[in-house]
Amino acid sequence: MPIDNWGTPLRDVLVDADIVFAPAEINEKFQAFFRADGHRYSAPYDEINAHLPDTLSPNRVETWKKLFDTVGLLYVDEGRVRISRFGRLFGGEWERLAREAAGARRVVAESAVGVLGRYQLLNPTTLNRGYPPDCDVLPYRVIWAAMLRLGDLHWEELHRVLLKVMKQADLESALIKIEQARASSGYNPNDRASASAHLGPAIYSDGSQATRRMTPWFSVAGFGGMLIDREATHGRRRLNPEFVDLIASEVATPRPWIDFGTDQEGWFSYLDEGVKTLAKTSVPELPVIADDDPIYQAVVDLVIKDNMGGALLLGAPGTGKSWYARQIALKLTSGKKERVREVQFHPSYQYEDFVEGYVPDAKEGFRLADKHLLEMAEVARQSDGPVVLIIDEFSRTDPARVLGETMTYMEGSLRDAPFFLPSGRQATIPKNLIFLATMNPDDRSVDEIDAAMDRRWAKIMLQPSSTKVNDFLVANATPDKVRAPAMELFARLQDHLDVGHAFFRNVRDADSLERLWTTQLKFLVKKRFRFDPGALQEIEALWATCAEAIATPAAGPLERNGSGTQDEAPEGAPEQPEAAAGA
Structure with missing residues (x-):
């Protein structure tokens, strides 16, 4: 006679099938210093405690600092935490193992759900x-x-x-x-x-x-x-x-x-x-930006708290717009990259590429298919946290044409409100779908952005940062002979045009600085000042002076206005972003 309940075919239990990466105390404490690299080292050491589960007293922070200093992991220079090459290896490998363990755990969980969800x-x-x-x-x-x-x-x-x-x-x-x-x-x-x-x-x-x-x-x-x-x-x-x-x-x-x-x-x-279906997600990636990062906080304030439709990161090339968009997406989604998608607009990009469009079908000829926006909207509906859609190079096409009617319903007050697509299908944009976009405000196409589209985006300006250039040079162990002229070249270039700090990311020595000029900066300058030979000549003279400085044994700062002094960027917190909702 058939039974009328599941019964209990198993008598034993899976005691512990989880995958856990448990750090020792030294790993936990050093990671706090590792993530505070370049920040001020002064009591009460908030920049370090921000990365710890429990706040340490100033005395305990100083004790750990002495230990890490003794074994060659870090040092303090000009009042800022500096991680040594050994420290970068130690901290970087630990973070890599932590990411791999988190990724393995996620993959096992995905597979367990995929298999058990099929069990009859x-x-x-x-x-x-x-x-x-x-x-x-x-x-x-x-x-x-x-x-x-x-x-x-x-x-x-x-x-x-x-x-x-x-x-x-x-x-x-x-x-x-x-x-x-x-x-x-x-x-x-x-x-x-x-x-x-x-x-x-x-x-x-x-x-x-x-x-x-x-x-x-x-x-x-x-x-x-x-x-x-x-x-x-x-x-x-x-x-x-x-x-x-x-x-x-x-x-x-x-x-x-x-x-x-x-x-x-x-x-x-x-x-x-x-x-096979569920364990294909890539390894989660831990964001490197801190909770108090000003750009991240601006996005949280404007998009999540103020309910703007999306955040538009503006800045010259090399100011980190795309990097920041990816990092903010990782932070909002706790590193779950299956909740993040990045697309890039270009001149031929259309509504049918972004919202919905017909695709070939072997049986029916063509079928209507969801594209990036509707696919990520579905991911958002199935998720209990933020889902992020990144649009790189936002102004390289006509955004109003690409988004169509969805432009209206990305507005914060209209999230989850049903609307009809041209196909006749009904759709909604969930509240937890976050839009991040990047754009160079100097692009010629920016002036052509639809006013209604522009109004739905909060603007966050990313500025070139001398602090970040210095961080790159310190991290690359760039010798002082090259470091000072490189910093001065960066600062003097800003008098003529915005040059992003990311251009200097790989400067390690005189040769790499020269390659930066001859393969990138020179062409950027010539294009910008092709109708202004005077400005072009001034900038080329700046580079000539820099090249001479890095070639001589004892290089000092470049002269400005004949004074022999250098205008240094003020030390302190990172530049606060200019954030404003569209008019």
């Missing part, structure tokens, strides 16, 4: 357990669906209600039964009489035995504590917030029951599709 109660390995032939339930999806909807799940709710769901069509009524029980004032699942009255009869009459028999179901559904709490709290367990997005996406994906009969090879090949 009735399959070629369970034919002898007496399940009815029309049983089409996927048990782990049932448990996940209940936890997503209810917030948590008590073992009695699993025992008395969900274990009796033998067909997918019965899941909704089972969830409603639990919701109704929870709405009752006298409901207490830890009391057997109350559980029986509200949830129905027990499958296992012995209470202690029932508890033990539910544990394997939670253990496998949680893959040994990775996806679900390993231990219950007052009989209840919750999903791990870190992987809720994976589980929600799986539960939302239709999985029809397949009759494999006795074909075990076909059954396990089907389960393996979960690995």
